[in-house]
Amino acid sequence: MFQSIAVKNVRAAAALAALAATVACGGKTPPSGESTAAAPTVAAPAAAPAAGPQTPDPGRRVITVQLIADDKGSRFEPNDIEAHRGDVIRFTLSLGVHNVDFLPDSNPGVKGLPAPSDMLQLAGQTYDVKVTLPKGHYYFQCDPHAALGMRGRLEVED
Numbered sequence: 001m002f003q004s005i006a007v008k009n010v011r012a013a014a015a016l017a018a019l020a021a022t023v024a025c026g027g028k029t030p031p032s033g034e035s036t037a038a039a040p041t042v043a044a045p046a047a048a049p050a051a052g053p054q055t056p057d058p059g060r061r062v063i064t065v066q067l068i069a070d071d072k073g074s075r076f077e078p079n080d081i082e083a084h085r086g087d088v089i090r091f092t093l094s095l096g097v098h099n100v101d102f103l104p105d106s107n108p109g110v111k112g113l114p115a116p117s118d119m120l121q122l123a124g125q126t127y128d129v130k131v132t133l134p135k136g137h138y139y140f141q142c143d144p145h146a147a148l149g150m151r152g153r154l155e156v157e158d
């Protein structure tokens with residue numbers, strides 16, 4: 001008899017303690033705003049290579065170059081580009097499957113060439129190259145169609 005009551009009391013005490021803990025815990029939970037502010041800051045990625053949409057420098061422009069394959073052949077249009085530093089060249093897929101590659105072999109000794117693009121496969125897909133190269137002439141190509149003449153020249157002005 002005593003034992004039974006004691007057990008019941010222990011259970012009741014445990015239940016109360018659990019309830020008290022829940023209330024205390026609830027009371028300590030900070031408002032969601034505080035909790036967000038306390039979240040650790042995600043470190044900004046290191047200077048990323050040219051990838052994704054780029055923004056021209058103030059006063060500079062976006063130059064669109066189409067990548068095309070049709071009955072006239074595979075080509076960049078235009079294929080002779082004049083740009084200034086700070087411009088963005090927006091290679092835009094029109095027809096076919098192409099890439100953009102400033103091949104080191106075509107630009108011997110040049111440092112800081114843009115990374116080759118992935119294959120562009122969806123019409124309207126773009127690959128932006130921000131012009132950071134010094135004044136000079138540079139050559140690019142579409143790797144699968146270079147032998148068919150899909151090549152271009154970039155002339156950078158100051």
Ligand SMILES: [Cu+2]
Nearest residue numbers: 098142145150
């Ligand atoms: Cu091509």
